[in-house]
Every structure is written in C-alpha cells, then in structure tokens.
Amino acid sequence: MQWLKELDRFFIEEGFEFLRDVPLAPYTTIKIGGPAKRAIFPRSKEELIKTLDFLIERQIPHYVIGGGSNLLVADSGFFGVVLILTKMKGFKIITEDGQTLVMRVLSGTKINEIIAGARKLGYGGFEFLAGVPATLGGAIRMNAGAFGITTSAFVRKVEIYEGNAVKEIIPSDHDWTYRSFKVPGIIISAELALPKTDEREIQRRLRDFWERRRRTQPVAERTFGSTFKNPPCCYAGALIEEVGLKGFRIGNAKISEKHANFIVNLGEARAQDVLELIYLAKTKVYERFQIFLEPEVKFLGIDNERLCN
Ligand SMILES: Cc1cc2nc3c(=O)[nH]c(=O)nc-3n(C[C@H](O)[C@H](O)[C@H](O)COP(=O)(O)OP(=O)(O)OC[C@H]3O[C@@H](n4cnc5c(N)ncnc54)[C@H](O)[C@@H]3O)c2cc1C
Numbered sequence: 001m002q003w004l005k006e007l008d009r010f011f012i013e014e015g016f017e018f019l020r021d022v023p024l025a026p027y028t029t030i031k032i033g034g035p036a037k038r039a040i041f042p043r044s045k046e047e048l049i050k051t052l053d054f055l056i057e058r059q060i061p062h063y064v065i066g067g068g069s070n071l072l073v074a075d076s077g078f079f080g081v082v083l084i085l086t087k088m089k090g091f092k093i094i095t096e097d098g099q100t101l102v103m104r105v106l107s108g109t110k111i112n113e114i115i116a117g118a119r120k121l122g123y124g125g126f127e128f129l130a131g132v133p134a135t136l137g138g139a140i141r142m143n144a145g146a147f148g149i150t151t152s153a154f155v156r157k158v159e160i161y162e163g164n165a166v167k168e169i170i171p172s173d174h175d176w177t178y179r180s181f182k183v184p185g186i187i188i189s190a191e192l193a194l195p196k197t198d199e200r201e202i203q204r205r206l207r208d209f210w211e212r213r214r215r216t217q218p219v220a221e222r223t224f225g226s227t228f229k230n231p232p233c234c235y236a237g238a239l240i241e242e243v244g245l246k247g248f249r250i251g252n253a254k255i256s257e258k259h260a261n262f263i264v265n266l267g268e269a270r271a272q273d274v275l276e277l278i279y280l281a282k283t284k285v286y287e288r289f290q291i292f293l294e295p296e297v298k299f300l301g302i303d304n305e306r307l308c309n
Contacts, residue, residue, distance in 0.1 A: 218259060226261045
C-alpha cells in the first residue's frame with residue numbers, strides 16, 4: 001500500500017518512534033483489541049503536530065489514544081494510524097501566588113502524575129480521579145468526573161489541533177457537558193488552575209476517594225470504567241442490576257458482580273463478547289423501563305450504530 005510506504009518513510013526520516021501492525025490490547029485497560037496498521041508515540045508537541053499535518057494532508061485514517069481507559073477496540077483492529085500520547089507528558093508552572101497554581105500540562109500526562117506534581121507544591125484538585133489510569137487529554141475529552149467533581153472545574157485554557165491549525169481556547173460553561181468536552185480536535189495541552197490545599201486534606205481525600213472506589217468498583221480487574229452514561233433519572237448500574245444482568249457472562253466478558261455498569265475481561269475476552277453484553281444490557285433496560293442507555297465507552301474500528309440508537 002502506497003500510503004503505508006510513504007508513512008514509514010516519513011517516520012524514519014523524522015526519527016519518530018513507531019510500530020507496525022501493532023496489537024492495541026496492551027494500550028487499553030480492558031486489554032482487548034486487534035492491530036492498528038501503525039502506532040506512533042509522539043514525544044513532543046512538535047512531533048504530534050508534524051504527524052497530524054502529514055496524516056491530514058494525505059487523508060490517512062487516524063485516532064488518538066491516551067490511557068486507553070475508556071476505549072473498546074475491535075477484534076479486527078483499526079485500519080489506520082493510532083497516535084498514542086502517553087510519551088507526550090510533563091508540565092511547567094505558569095504562576096503560583098500562594099492561592100492558585102497555574103500549570104501548563106501536556107495532554108499525555110497521567111492524572112496521577114498531575115496529582116503528585118501539584119501535591120509537592122502544596123496544591124490539590126484532581127484527587128477525585130486518583131488511581132484512574134487516564135491522561136489529561138482523555139480526562140478533558142470525556143470531562144471525567146467522580147464524587148460530584150469534574151475535570152472542567154480545573155481547566156482554564158485548552159490548546160487544540162483542529163483543521164490543520166493549532167488554537168488556544170478558553171472554554172465556557174457551554175463547552176462542557178456530562179462526560180464530554182464539545183470543542184472538536186486533538187488536545188495538545190491545557191492550562192490547569194489548582195487551589196492551594198493543606199497536605200493533610202490532600203491525604204484525607206486520596207484515602208477517602210480511593211476507599212469509596214475500592215468498595216464499589218472492580219478496581220483490580222481489567223475494565224474500561226463505566227460502560228454507559230447515567231441517564232438523567234438514575235444510575236445505569238442500578239438499572240442493569242434490576243434486569244438481572246449482574247454477573248452475566250458472554251465468552252470471557254462479564255458484567256461485574258461488584259458494579260453492574262462495569263464489564264470485566266476475565267482473560268482473552270473478545271470485543272465481540274463485550275459488544276454483545278453492551279447490547280443485551282441496553283435492550284433489556286429499554287424493554288423493562290423504556291430508558292435508553294447511551295454508551296460512555298468509546299469505540300475504535302467498531303460500527304456502533306446498533307449500540308448508540
Ligand atoms: C478503573 C477505572 C476507573 C475509572 N473511573 C472513572 C471515573 O471515576 N470517572 C470517569 O469519568 N471516568 C472513569 N474511568 C474512565 C476513563 O478513565 C475516563 O473516561 C478517562 O477520561 C479516559 O482517559 P484516557 O486518557 O484513558 O482516554 P482514552 O480511553 O485513551 O480515550 C477516550 C476518548 O478520548 C479521546 N482522547 C484521548 N486523548 C485525547 C486527546 N489528547 N485529544 C482529544 N481526544 C482524546 C480518545 O480518542 C477517545 O475518544 C475509569 C476507567 C477505569 C479503567
């Protein structure tokens with residue numbers, strides 16, 4: 001294929017790190033998914049932009065992966081290029097006035113690294129996502145939230161690649177919704193504003209939030225977090241439990257006994273098993289309650305029309 005040859009030549013000439021025909025399962029937390037034609041691991045903003053310019057100019061299909069913690073990849077994989085951003089990480093301090101720490105963070109930085117970096121300087125904020133294997137880019141795109149707090153609360157500016165250009169936006173309230181940041185494009189970095197927080201308070205929150213997570217979620221198992229968004233009326237997990245699917249298994253995928261909105265890979269589960277479970281839960285909940293469950297998890301290489309309607 002001509003475009004693959006051209007792409008390989010480009011990566012080699014630029015000295016970019018990439019892999020051919022790479023299985024994507026290891027890059028997701030549920031450990032499921034077939035190969036992508038190419039995976040590239042940009043280490044800087046410049047590498048990311050150069051790669052995107054190349055892919056977009058040639059209309060090569062591509063997809064961005066952060067921590068892969070809310071992602072289901074098809075068993076057949078993805079016929080295109082994945083950009084895995086976990087090597088594009090780090091932050092620098094913009095201002096610190098004793099009340100608020102403003103830092104510029106690259107989007108591939110893990111949430112735990114942000115928590116640790118801010119904590120050393122006496123600032124908090126992201127403890128609600130402690131232990132969640134997400135990157136900042138993924139947390140912004142999904143407006144990740146827990147315990148009544150969302151990522152949106154700490155984001156001041158977002159640097160985005162969209163339509164061959166880099167722009168910086170100051171998000172307004174309208175740009176954020178439940179589990180989504182609506183401004184399109186690939187997030188390169190963001191400016192976060194984090195409040196001064198007493199070390200004992202940070203410790204208390206980390207302990208408290210983690211304990212609540214551990215008690216209610218299958219944190220030690222292979223999952224992609226919540227399968228469905230909560231509908232306005234109630235919790236998706238409670239509805240799935242009501243229709244008797246807690247612990248239900250298809251192949252090696254199972255609806256968690258601990259939390260029915262989580263699907264667990266028991267080992268070598270296929271994406272197809274997970275999709276059947278998602279479809280079953282959606283159908284049963286609709287039949288019983290006339291409530292549509294909308295997937296929170298994102299799909300790659302999967303025709304998700306059946307799951308989203
Ligand atoms: C154990 C566990 C616990 C979890 N707990 C929570 C929780 O409490 N609250 C919650 O909201 N979620 C939770 N999740 C789900 C998940 O962690 C979040 O949705 C998280 O925000 C995804 O981040 P990520 O970097 O892993 O993104 P990925 O899974 O890699 O990607 C998710 C989506 O974001 C896009 N994306 C990723 N990076 C970028 C970027 N730089 N620019 C543009 N788009 C991008 C991807 O293309 C994809 O569409 C949990 C998951 C696990 C496994």
